[in-house]
Amino acid sequence: MRIEYTDVLVVGGGLAGLRTAVGAARRGLRVEVLSLVPAKRSHSVAAQGGMQASLGNAFKGMGDNEDVHFGDTVRGSDWGCDQLVARMFAHMAPKAVRELAAWGVPWNRVQRGAHEVVINGERVTLTERDEAHGLITARDFGGTRKWRTCYTADGTGHTMLYALGDRTVAEGVPVRDRSEAMALIHDDGRCQGAVVRDLESGELYAILAAATVIATGGFGRIWGISTNALINEGMGAAIALETGVARLANMEAVQFHPTAIVPAGILVTEGCRGDGGLLRDADGHRFMPDYEPEKAELASRDVVSRRMAEHMRRGKGVKSAVGEHLWLDITVLGAAHIDRKLREVKDICRHFLGIDPAREWIPVRPTQHYSMGGIRTDHRGESRSLRGLFAVGEAACWDLHGFNRLGGNSLAETVVAGMLVGEYVADFVESQAGALEFSPGLAREFVGRERAALESIAARPAPAPGGDSAASLRREMEATMTEHVGLFRNESGLRSAVARLADLQARARRIGIASRHLDANPELVAAYRLPRMLALALCAAQGALERRESRGAHAREDYPARNDRDWLRRTLAWWPTGGATPVLEYEPITVENMELPPGFRGYGTRNIVEHPATALREAEVEAIRARLEGEGRARLQAALLDFRGCLPERYRGDNDRLADIEEGAQR
Amino acid sequence: MSRRLKISVFRHNPRDPQSVPRLVDYELDEQPGMTLFIALNAIRDTQAPDLNFDFVCRAGVCGACAMVVDGRPGLACRTLTNTLPDAFSLYPLPVFRLVADLSVDTGRWMRELAERLQTWVHLEAEPELDRLEARMEPALAEGVYELDRCIECGCCIAACATAQMREGFVGAVGLNKIARFRLDPADTRADADFYELIGSDEGIFGCMSLLACNDLCPKELPLQTQLAWLRRKMAGQGIRWLRRR
């Protein structure tokens, strides 16, 4: 049996994984990256609209800074996020954009002079400043007070992943594609690496590593229709859960994107609305201003999705052979704009709908899109319960997004978290805590266990015609999740979902396969992944059942209020070895050290059960503001929430902005 | 009235000594809006559970699902069956190493290409992340993006007679990348450096301009223009180099 040794094992070759790997490699560590697919095919590539960073170059971004970005992120999360993390993130995002610019991302740039844009359905002329010419520009996205989303047309994830993929090659970091991590090797609360399966040859072997990083993205594929790539089955989170030690957090916090095309479920970017696109109903009526007069189509994603569903419930949806939908109208933007800035959208419309979006409306409906939850980590990206295990990007609950992620913050999170976690992982490996005596015996034990599991699947009788198979049980799981753990949730639906999923889980552990070979065999893969997907589904359904409030994307029809008093806390799920269901615990989100105490997001009507500490903290914050008035925003900010000490030293510097430089010059 | 499709699928498991490369026919009823993604999954679900093929994004952006559809390379996920005859064949991409059935190893090929052609921005110095970014003309940035849109699907390689006949030819995917980095103002390399990489019969001078790459590129990259442009630049570089000798 093969056992390999390395310093850092990164599971997942998307943006977060690659940036972490590059960071650790630059610190002189040996790094191995595992990826289900060639790294550049990872789901990051499908991100279209852009990444948020408060550069403040564009005319509509003037006055932007870390404080504004931080505030938008916290409000967007419905106060569910970790404010320390959000602060670190807002501070890092401009650095990440600039690093990527140097590494080859051809960010769209500010063009000086007047140009016409569509804002709130009307053509408006904006004039970009001369001095900003050639700097990185930004577009509008939902839930933000400034135009902050940096982009390359609507292929932003693509250009970022390719720049990072190229950088990975430049740094000589090896990527093993068609490789899957099957189990985490761990003992006594210390992660030691992973059992790896070569998806081509079927070989099982172990990579022992001082630090293991999970960067496998989200788990959207447990829903029937999702914007996620087919590989987003949450296997990284699932094997962490299977340790019985690591915790997953907020698995019920799932984002539904307002605009996925019907029926294929392929995403068309929020940039469509950011650039001026409108949502229309069966009558062609633009309905969003009726619900959210101020932000309309550019309210936060959770809000827009719910409003769309509400509107369809009122009978205003378009009934079609492939299901009910609404319209996304970008004809108002004109063909020239679409050809330059929304060409992927145009391609998708052409190939999957057979329409030209410059002339026809796009059929859309809210669709599962993003997992805010994941492997719970501290601000350094390390699991709090399993040492040596790190998680980064969508796979993690670092907790930047709380209960609703802002558009453009996920791309930003991948690279920002990658930059940070790469350093923290290296710190860890170099420190006393990271010292690890590799245990080949342990590796053999874990590999043996996985081998036995696969062989037992192959030994079971083949699925009978019409009987349970991985494909049939999976369809049932998907239907259950779509029906009961969707945009709106309630007690009875969630109860039946939990019962149904538990039943499926038991049946899934008994399914066999018809083709018994252990090398490249999609049937075998489906059979061993399904129980793991069901475990995640159970965490999400059970978490949603227990969380009797509405917060961000988690909307309970029977508990419509946001209940800070009882639910300002994170759900932690773990799976006792041999258990039949996950165990839930809760981690408080402390109001006492919030820079931005809980408040009203400004959508719909205020419906909040206050936390007793909120008023107190508000008063404290006010006092600090009053005391430090005129001392500059940096001083004030540090007094409210000191985050800089948590950052790696190399990233502590202030971000230059055009406005600051000009101000300095005037002085 | 829906059609009955007959899809002849190439099947072979190169690791199995018993396996012989063969075509296996699968029949299924065409549905409205059916893509090859839907059709192949239906075949896998009901007729051939261990049929290997690669889909990732299923939206035409990741490049995983390129295969030879009815004789021509293309992205299976966005190929509608109603654009195809009643009976047609599916083959894996040629040139690339076969994993099994319709699945080929493009990952290693592309990685080796990247290492060989050094397809990354060669920087003069580490970027200063706290400072304002270097300015770039907006039109130039869009020009670089135009070439950066390659998804490494391998269609250009499969469409290229040269790449099929001669191992080592870098193909349109490689040449386009060189054109992309040559255009990038951040890259410090000069034509002489690029000539070292592609100024040979394995590079730009091996290209016979059959332009199937250009005509079959799923992203409609301007490969014809880029290849011609590179050829002129590299020929110029070659002449300069000869003169200096």
Added chain:
Amino acid sequence: MLQSLTGLALALFMWLHMGFVSAILISEDVAWAVARFFEGYFFLPRPQAWLVSSFVAVISLLFALHALLALRKFPADWRQYRIAATHGSRLRHGDTVLWFVQVATGFAMFFLAPVHLYAMFMHPDLIGPYASADRVWTGGFWPLYLALLFAVEVHGSVGLYRLAVKWGWFEGGDARASRRRLKIAMWGLIAFLLTLGLTTLMAEIRMGVEHAPRAGERYVPTWQRGVTAAEEAR
């Protein structure tokens, strides 16, 4: 690049060649004058047929060089040929088919052209209204010339089109549109040159048939006929 250059030179030369040969369609005198012109008849004290021979030698060299360079791109063995042929037939792609046309016509010329070139090199003086017609008909060259005509004009025109797209000539702002136009131009050129060539060859054959009884007799331009007769009379 050298292949492109030699190809371009040869293709352009073949245009001129066609122009000269088709002079016979205007009149026999013009054809005679053209042929003699290259021997220096109009500017040297005496016509020098070796001038033509040396030109033929240069063209032959160009031809050989072009063929040699082109050979690099030919399928090198049976395996490569099989791959290329299967690929070409499956792909249903116009420009790939054109390349097979180039390979086939090139291969044909590899055998056909040397015969003609050798004849021209050895007997440069045998270019003229009667002499050429006799070679075509009585000398039995017409099947060769018919085959050569098709091979040369198709190969040359396709070659020029391919040169244009290869180096990006006449590309303009819209590569797709200009390529479409170039292709139309290529087909037009092929049609024109073939028509002209076939008409010329027909004319030569007709003359050859008529002249067959007196084969070997050399043409005398009309304006010299009186003079010659007078000289003979003297």
